[in-house]
Amino acid sequence: MHMDVYLFGAGASAAEGAPATRDLFPMAYRDLGPPFDSEVQAVWDFLSAVFQRPVDGPAAFAHLPPLDEVISLVDWSLHVDQGLGPDYDPPRLYRVREALEHLVCSVLEAAQNRRRPGDGPHARFARALAARPPGTYALISLNYDTLLDDALLSAGLRPDYGLNPGEGGAPLLLKLHGSLNWAHCPACDHIAVVREQVAHLLPRTADLACSRCGSRRLSGVVIPPTWLKRYTPPRLTRVFELALEAVRRADRIVFVGYSLPPADVAVHHLLRRGLLTRGRPEPPAVKVITRQQSSATVERFRRLFGPAVVFDCTGFRGQL
Numbered sequence: 001m002h003m004d005v006y007l008f009g010a011g012a013s014a015a016e017g018a019p020a021t022r023d024l025f026p027m028a029y030r031d032l033g034p035p036f037d038s039e040v041q042a043v044w045d046f047l048s049a050v051f052q053r054p055v056d057g058p059a060a061f062a063h064l065p066p067l068d069e070v071i072s073l074v075d076w077s078l079h080v081d082q083g084l085g086p087d088y089d090p091p092r093l094y095r096v097r098e099a100l101e102h103l104v105c106s107v108l109e110a111a112q113n114r115r116r117p118g119d120g121p122h123a124r125f126a127r128a129l130a131a132r133p134p135g136t137y138a139l140i141s142l143n144y145d146t147l148l149d150d151a152l153l154s155a156g157l158r159p160d161y162g163l164n165p166g167e168g169g170a171p172l173l174l175k176l177h178g179s180l181n182w183a184h185c186p187a188c189d190h191i192a193v194v195r196e197q198v199a200h201l202l203p204r205t206a207d208l209a210c211s212r213c214g215s216r217r218l219s220g221v222v223i224p225p226t227w228l229k230r231y232t233p234p235r236l237t238r239v240f241e242l243a244l245e246a247v248r249r250a251d252r253i254v255f256v257g258y259s260l261p262p263a264d265v266a267v268h269h270l271l272r273r274g275l276l277t278r279g280r281p282e283p284p285a286v287k288v289i290t291r292q293q294s295s296a297t298v299e300r301f302r303r304l305f306g307p308a309v310v311f312d313c314t315g316f317r318g319q320l
Contacts, residue, residue: 001136004320005250008141008148011257011290015316016120016147018111021225022066026058028107031114039099040106046096050084068225068263071100075228101224105180108145115147122151124318129171130155138172138246142258142267144180144222149173162242163191163235174243176236176267178221184233185210185218191235192218227263240270247274252285253305256316259290260300271304291315 014020019027025047032040044055050073051064065073073084074097083089088096126148129137139159141148152159152171159173161182175182183192190212209216221236223229231240247253247270260268275283286305289312290297301309312319 001133002251003135003246003249004137004252004254005246005284006137006139006254006256007258008139008143008256009258010143011259011292012122012316013143013145013147014257015291016122017115018108018143018145018147021068024067024104024107025061025064027111028103029055029058029061031110032103032106039102042096042099043103046088046099049087067100067104068227071097071224072227074100075226079228101220101222104224105144105220105222109180112145112147120147120151121316121318122147123154125316125320126151126155126157128318128320130157134169134171138174138242138250140174140176140243140246142177142264143175144178146179146181149179149181161193162239163193172242172246174239174246176231176239176243176270177223178236180220180222182221183208183210183218184221184235185213185215186233187215187217188213189233189235191221191233225263229266231266240266244270244274247271247284248278250274250284252287254320255286255288255290255301257290258288259294259297260304262300268304275305286310287312289314289316289319 010018010020028040029044036044047053047064047070048055053063054060055064064070074093077084077088077093078090078097081090084093129152139148149159152173157171160170161179162172162174179193181194183194184190185192188210190210192208192211194208208218210218221233223231231237262268283306286301286309288297288301288309291313293311293313298309298311
């Protein structure tokens, strides 16, 4: 049976108005205030103090590092247990790290709520997918938003996230970096999938309790854009294992809005490992759907998959 694997990156969500990483800070300033909640304000205070430039409007971010560089700087400081200046010791940096995740989830939720429901590219993709037999495709996503999740549900496809043994016939949607609608219970390691986007509310809200053990100390499951990614909680291991098996079985891999950035070492490793442990010698066909085709992106894909990679530079329109 022919098997297609679709891997979704940030460019797929950008086709429906979600911000790219480089645009998250200015979009957060425009969409989340002022006034800002205490955690978003903590991020602006941190940027002003550490980079010694006032954060007084969206234009300020032209002279500040983008979000991935800021989170990576905080992660490295925590990794070596060192502060950043006199005001930010490791305990305070840990709180800044949580505030950065809160900002990311909040701005993505705001962007998704602003989107007009209807016939977007994710909806068209899901409807086309619904016409295909179960087991002929798997979906891998690096996005936290629920654009693809909601489109699948609207098309009558209830996704299997790979967190627990799934029901037969459910399409695999493997979200390697977590999801805005996942709630993790550290007490029993259960991950609940809820209808609402809650990652930016946890662990502050007491409205949710673990369905397995009753604990109310829940946290979101979001692996933010950082050069030092930590793939926790442990249950994500199963998601990666299923993604690896999908790459091994793939006759075709379609990258949607993903540029294969060098910082995504875990994704590079998953793809290379899957290619090296396939049960047959012929490689999968590879297609890249993108809006912006840079020479560096082309070279990265051809180094990994060879010169036969096909590029569709019309952007994500829902095509299979």
